[in-house]
Amino acid sequence: MNAHRMEQLKQLESLARLLEPGETERAFLLDQVGAYANQFINQINAAPAYTASENGRLPDSFHINETGAAIEELLPLLQTHVDTPGVAPTSDRFLGYIPGGALYxxxxGDFLADISNKYxxxxxxxxxxxxLENMLLDWMAGIVGYPDTALGSLTSGGSLA
Structure with missing residues (x-):
């Protein structure tokens, strides 16, 4: 491989490393996200089932780009423009369908599964x-009274119908 290609690969590798923060940065991000999650969960019982959006749009100043943004800037945007407006399926007042509901x-478990990314x-x-999936399916089948011969599959959501 020629020197120019090797230099290009090193530059690309350096850029890709931005997606893999070190332990100190991971701890900071986890702390910020954990605090946000706790704040969100603590307000669930007071949340309305629906909150109207002013215009249904993220601010024009918000752009997704390769340089990223600080978590301290992103979490307020998430709260104001994504988590608050619209239907609140985690609210005690929401009865539109069977919600998944902010189960900590x-x-x-989702976080750990996403970290290991096992198929x-x-x-x-x-x-x-x-x-583990089969054990969970057996447990759920037992809860609803299905026989030991019942089979199933967990899907990412929606319906296979």
Whole structure:
């Protein structure tokens, strides 16, 4: 490989490393997101089922770009323009459908699953994840009274119908 290509690869690798913060930065980000999550969960019981949006748009000053933005700038935007307006399925007052609802333990499980990024759709690449999914399905089938022969699959949402 020629020297020019190697230099290009090193530059690209340097840019890609921005997506992999070190432990100190990860701890800071986790602290900020954890505080936001706690604030959100603590207000759920007082939240209306629906909040009208002023214009349904993020501010014109907000742009997604390669340089990113500080978490301290992004979380208020998330609260004001994404989490607050519209339907609040986590609210006690929302009865539109069966909501998934801000279950803290589930959110932590999702976080850990996203970190490891295991593929649970096939046994070979992740036997533990497949076994865990099957155990969960068996447990849920038992709750609703299905027989031991019941089978199922967890999907990302919606319906396979």
């Amino acid at each position: 333990h589930s959110a932590l 649970a759709g096939y046994y070979f690449p992740s036997p533990g994840a497949v076994q």
